[in-house]
Amino acid sequence: MKKGLLIIIMMLLLGGCWDEAQYKDVTIVPVMGIEKDGEEIKTIFSFPTFENGMINYSTSEGKGFSTWNARYDANQRTMEALNLAHLEVLLVSDNLAKKDIYEPLDMFFRTPKNRITSYIAIIEGDMEQYFNLPEDVNTDVADFYPELLHTAVLYTFVAENTLGETAKILREESMDLSLPYMTLNEKGIPTVEGIALFSNYKFTGKTLRKEESIAANIMKDNLGKHTYLTYKWRQKESPITIEIISVHRKIKITHDKIDLNYVIDIGVDEFPKNGLYKNDMRRETENFLSDEMKRDFNKVIQKTQEAKSDIFGFGRRVHAFHSELWERGDWQETYATFPIEVDVKVRMKRTNILD
Amino acid sequence: MFTLSRVQFFLFLFIIQTGTVFISFQSRFIMASDHNAWVIFIFAGSLHYVQLLLFEKFHKRFNPGKAVSHLYIAYWIIITISFLSYINYTLSVWIFPHTPQFITMATIVGVSLYANTRRPETIINLPIVIIPLIPIFIVFLFMSLPDLVWTRLFPLDVMEYKPLLKGLFLSQATFIGIEIFLFLRQYVKDDEQVKGKPIFIYQSIWFLFFFTTVIFVLLYFPISGLKFVTEPLLQLLKYQKVTFVERLDMFFLYIWVIWSAITVILYNFMIIHTRKIHFKNTSNRFIILLHLILVVASVYLATKDRVEIVRRAIIYIHIVFSILVPIIVILMDRREKK
Structure with a gap:
């Protein structure tokens, strides 16, 4: 009796075996691309193959009427099943993002095994080119994109956009999505060009360039580990590079305008003209930088308003505290024409080891 | 017979009340209450x-007879089945899609069967297992702190009474098990x-x-997105990128399964103990039969539709057994004494 009971208990402990997934049966996909091909979805997967003890990366393509369907199609051309549990980067083509972007992404959130902390980026042009890196790159797709985006986050070119965050913002009426935007340079090397602006569920086709993207992240107080800005100071005939130390922002919303007040602490990293040992020179530099940054910030506001894309989430505060303004109608429409005034005050906190 | 220390008593009650409920009740509660959820929960508290x-105050007057005890036994069986079917469904969706559901259930219920054939002291001390898991859960939760959006606490609209009442009603999910106070209070050392x-x-x-779980879910997810999220705490942890474990949600899911399994054991203990007291029945046949019923019923109910029906119905039944029946029993006891 006791033996029988023991066997039954031991059998029950084997419960997890049904759901055992062995690495030999699957192939891990670190980078995946989705694009629109006519009325269909086209997916490209980069996955490792082992030849003569070396790891190489191959690609497999699939087409279908949904992302899963296209994945299924691609799966039929690979030896093992494509597994997205360790996906590091998802690339989405601009033509697909201009439609409802949530639809092709649904499968990532519905299946618990999928990783949703992967980076997501929008690419310009043909997806296939992004999976065939030129020899100059000297690395594999699987290493290149995660590192490229990680560096972009580290240097505040873009915010850390994961699949999960994307889903959350897409479901929010009071804020719009912005995702890293990649293009190919003249040598065919993929580059983070800036950020793609979304309005509701769709990519507007409008983007912010890299410098504008950094400015937008400063405005959101969403700094990476390093945030550098370089200006040409024509009057002094000198470049000046600064590192943002911290951002203090105040947002005041009334029924007829938004006032944005920024106090930005900086350090100077490059200024060949020198002379920062003089108090007057430091004040003059602060004033120059305040004006430059104010101009940049205004430009960013203007571009996001043209795109009807509230990437700053002003709508969140409007929804929370200004019901009259919120109820005027679609927030994106209101945002597009709403007066926004920006004021920037730069405080030089460090001149580093030179004056 | 057994006695309980004050700590054992409250720990028993805490596990019974938190158990299975705490990973899922927030979605429906917040959707019904909108941004008012935190205010409503303060009122519910x-x-x-x-x-x-x-x-x-009235626990000494709560003397359920055989009929009422029968009703409570039936109620706890329903509660246990609802918990088990929800655990079964959640596990099949999140971790064990291919494992036969009766195996998962038999494993959990098997532990309960073993525990409930031991001395009561074994079960009374079981909730202690959960204590180290609570701070782990809290630490996991606080990892999402930088992603919380405080403006989601507003706007408040307390003028519309219908959503407030609905929210208050759904917050009752966190009260489930409170009636056990009346049953166990007499065992606390004098x-x-x-x-x-x-x-x-x-x-x-x-x-x-x-309240912490409500606040985190409310501030983490946009309300319009919550309708897609069935287990918001699990989802919240799935969104976290950490270096020490690939999937934080899995880690938490196992904690929750242990927590829930202990809750099931405690409910079964209440069923068996109440039967012992009122029906002088100490046979193991009832215990085995009870556990068999639990396995079969929880497997049968572990589909999306059935789990939803049971979850919706359970709050109504809970209100009857945690408010209505105790009032009647206490009032009747007073009348009899007069």
Whole structure:
């Protein structure tokens, strides 16, 4: 009796075996691309193959009427099943993002095994080119994109956009999505060009360039580990590079305008003209930088308003505290024409080891 | 017979009340209450405290006869089945899609069967297992702190009473199990004080636990997105990128399964113990039969539709057994004494 009971208990402990997934049966996909091909979805997967003890990366393509369907199609051309549990980067083509972007992404959130902390980026042009890196790159797709985006986050070119965050913002009426935007340079090397602006569920086709993207992240107080800005100071005939130390922002919303007040602490990293040992020179530099940054910030506001894309989430505060303004109608429409005034005050906190 | 220390009593109650409920109740509650959810939960918390105080005041008059005890046994069986079917469904969706559901259930229920054929002291001390898991859960939760959006606490709209009432009704999910106070209170050692500060401390812990989960879910997810999220706490952890484990949600899911399994054991203990007291039945045949029913029923109910129906119905049944029946039993006892 006791033996029988023991066997039954031991059998029950084997419960997890049904759901055992062995690495030999699957192939891990670190980078995946989705694009629109006519009325269909086209997916490209980069996955490792082992030849003569070396790891190489191959690609497999699939087409279908949904992302899963296209994945299924691609799966039929690979030896093992494509597994997205360790996906590091998802690339989405601009033509697909201009439609409802949530639809092709649904499968990532519905299946618990999928990783949703992967980076997501929008690419310009043909997806296939992004999976065939030129020899100059000297690395594999699987290493290149995660590192490229990680560096972009580290240097505040873009915010850390994961699949999960994307889903959350897409479901929010009071804020719009912005995702890293990649293009190919003249040598065919993929580059983070800036950020793609979304309005509701769709990519507007409008983007912010890299410098504008950094400015937008400063405005959101969403700094990476390093945030550098370089200006040409024509009057002094000198470049000046600064590192943002911290951002203090105040947002005041009334029924007829938004006032944005920024106090930005900086350090100077490059200024060949020198002379920062003089108090007057430091004040003059602060004033120059305040004006430059104010101009940049205004430009960013203007571009996001043209795109009807509230990437700053002003709508969140409007929804929370200004019901009259919120109820005027679609927030994106209101945002597009709403007066926004920006004021920037730069405080030089460090001149580093030179004056 | 057994006795309980004050700590054992409250720990028993805490596990019974938190158990399975705490990973899922937030979605429906917040969707019904909108941004008012946190205010409604503060009000619900006050009601919970009042209920505890009343239970403490009148517990000696709560003398359920055989008929009422039968009803409570049936009620707890329903509660246990609802918990198990939800656990079964959640596990099949999140971790074990290919494992036969009866195996998962048999494993959990098997542990309960083993525990409930031991001495009561074994079960009474079981909730201690959960204590180290609570801070782990809280630490996991606080990892999402930088992603919380505080403006989601507003706007408040307390003029519309219908969503407030609906929210208050759905917050009752966190009260499930409170009636066990009345059943176990008599076993607390006479020299241990329960009323006053101890009840207040228990109430504070209960409130802080649930309120924290409500606040985190409310501030983490946009309300319009919550309707897609069935287990918001699990999802919240799935969104976290950490270096020490690939999937934080999995880690938490296992904690929750242990927590829930202990809750099931405690409910079964209540069923078996109440039967022993009122029906002088100590046979193991009933215990085995009960556990068999639990396995079969929880496997049968573990589909999306059935789980939803049971979850919706359970709050109504809970209100009957945690408010209505105790009032009737206490009033009848008073009348009999007169």
